[in-house]
Amino acid sequence: MAKDEAKGQEEKSGFNPSTFLQETKDELNKVVWPSRQQLISESVAVILMVTLSASLIYLVDNFFAWAAQQVFG
Template sequence: MAKKGEADVKGQKEVKDTKDAKESKKVEEAKSGFNPSTFVQGLKEELDKVVWPSRQQLISESIAVILMVTLSATIIYLVDNFFGWAAKQVF
């Protein structure tokens, strides 16, 4: 059984090794420069991870956004008119 201090050192070493591996990978990528085929491959991989909404979900969420924007604009308009009216009464 390892002592508490030994386990901490081992865990820190693993974290350091992981950081070193990531840094060396970044350095390799920086040295190689821009590669369009690698970029397109990475782009396709990332787009495969995207969860695209269904048509019904897209429509309902779009309607919700339009309604909220309309409601917000109406409230701002009414508050602005109220303060304009109040300013005319005072001044």
């Protein structure tokens, strides 16, 4: 009995491309895709946050460069 179970598990552990593609398709069908409006608004939000973060880092870097110039320059 144990040998039959081990043999069945060995056969299941092999890679089967058609099974893989079918399971991938099944999983993609479960995905809730965003609407166009949602995609655009969230993309704008991400771009805005990245721009604000980069600007803040730029300003802090310039401040510390100015402060270092005052102290060491």
